[in-house]
Amino acid sequence: MKVDFSPPTTARAAVLHSAGDLRIQEVPLRHLGPDEVLVAIDAVGVCGSDMHYFATGRNGSNVLRQPTVLGHEASGTVVATGSSAAVPPGTRVAVEPAVGCGTCSTCRSGRYNLCPVGHCFGSPPTHGTLTTHLIAPSRAVHPLPDAVPLELGALVEPLAVAVWAVRRAEVAFGDRVLITGAGPIGILCCQVARAAGAVEVTVTDVNDARLEQARKLGATSTVNTAQEDLELAGVDRLLECSAHPAALRQGVHTLRPGARATVVGQASSSADGIPLALLQRFEIDLVCAFRYAHAFPTALALAADRTVDLAAVLTGRFPLEQAAEALRAPAADPAHLKVVVRPGDTPR
Known part of the structure; x- marks a missing residue:
């Protein structure tokens, strides 16, 4: 009937x-x-x-x-x-x-x-x-692919944000990556960056529980910047996911010549203290990521095969x-x- x-x-x-x-x-x-x-x-x-x-x-x-x-x-x-x-x-x-x-x-x-x-x-x-x-x-x-539970389908959108951020950062095989901020987007960026070929991913935050989760999900090292200095050099790609201008300023100083810094977290209306002369002298690209375009198919594929958990x-x-x-x-x-x-x- x-x-x-x-x-x-x-x-x-x-x-x-x-x-x-x-x-x-x-x-x-x-x-x-x-x-x-x-x-x-x-x-x-x-x-x-x-x-x-x-x-x-x-x-x-x-x-x-x-x-x-x-x-x-x-x-x-x-x-x-x-x-x-x-x-x-x-x-x-x-x-x-x-x-x-x-x-x-x-x-x-x-x-x-x-x-x-x-x-x-x-x-x-x-x-x-x-x-x-x-x-x-x-x-x-x-x-949704059959392998993605319906509830987890709600997390495909923030995963698409991470996919787009990693694309904008132009993360490539062999790269050393710094991700500032171990919130949901930072931890998803960590997983996507590893999937894109990054061999080292350092994640910073001020919360030990989030840093522990970052380590479980692919970070090769973590730094609690409330407790210790960030002593990195020669980083290829920076993804700033914390929305704190100080994290961007600090992260830029870890980059090698010709590297790229990508603003992912919601930026403040202005950020004083960005070392523009340093960026120019070493041709460090400063780019931004806003939402995503054509990123859902990749996000769905990464979720379906559990490349991203x-x-x-x-x-x-x-x-x-x-x-x-x-x-x-x-x-x-x-x-x-x-x-x-x-x-x-x-x-x-």
Whole structure:
């Protein structure tokens, strides 16, 4: 007997009204467009940007001006599609939250991560993925390989950030790499850099628990910079993942002539003290990485064959009703790496 499926008209979501004011409420779902899909969300990773919005009402230069659903790292199952969407219902997917407008010259050049008019889920005022159901363009969902559990699909997005960062850093076989910051992105960058051929990867942080996890996941050495000096020289590639200007300044001084420094963590609006004369004298490239472009396929492949261990990065789970606790968890317990919200779960 055929059972008709009527897509829901509302979803339960975590809506940020102002700093610290996160409410679980019903939000309307519009009708699907021809090339859109409806995703039943299984898991949503908590990112530093979500934590900033929750704590202060802003993330970098972007400010919360109206109630907005947070979240941009997500996985789920397609449950309904528009008339021309090519992804069939029942497909398990990872969501790519920012895909650009697709028509401007920047997008057409392939660098859609830099689209000047694009939107990103969970970046106010665009509603995000901390919801039971999400409407997304079909090009924004990537089928998960069978080897990737649905929950871990939410971590494909930060893995794509790491893939793009390592590409921008131009890490190559035999390179010596320094990664400053052992948060989720830093530890994922460590694994991706090793996969790209780096023979030495040093990871720095001020948290011993995170440094221990970095060692377990591929770092050849670690340095707690709160307790000891960083005494490195001749480094080929620096990936700055901590978002602290002092770490960038310190890391640059470890680089060999002709090396490359890549800013991965969210940069401050300005950073005084960058040794520009040193960069010029030794032709050290200073580049930046912003989100990613065409990185999801590689991230999915690395996760599927366990070249990158996503499960080792996941340290906590919360139901949607405890989304505020999830947003506080990494700061409350620095041993946390990545926590996820499970919109389909019920509170314990």
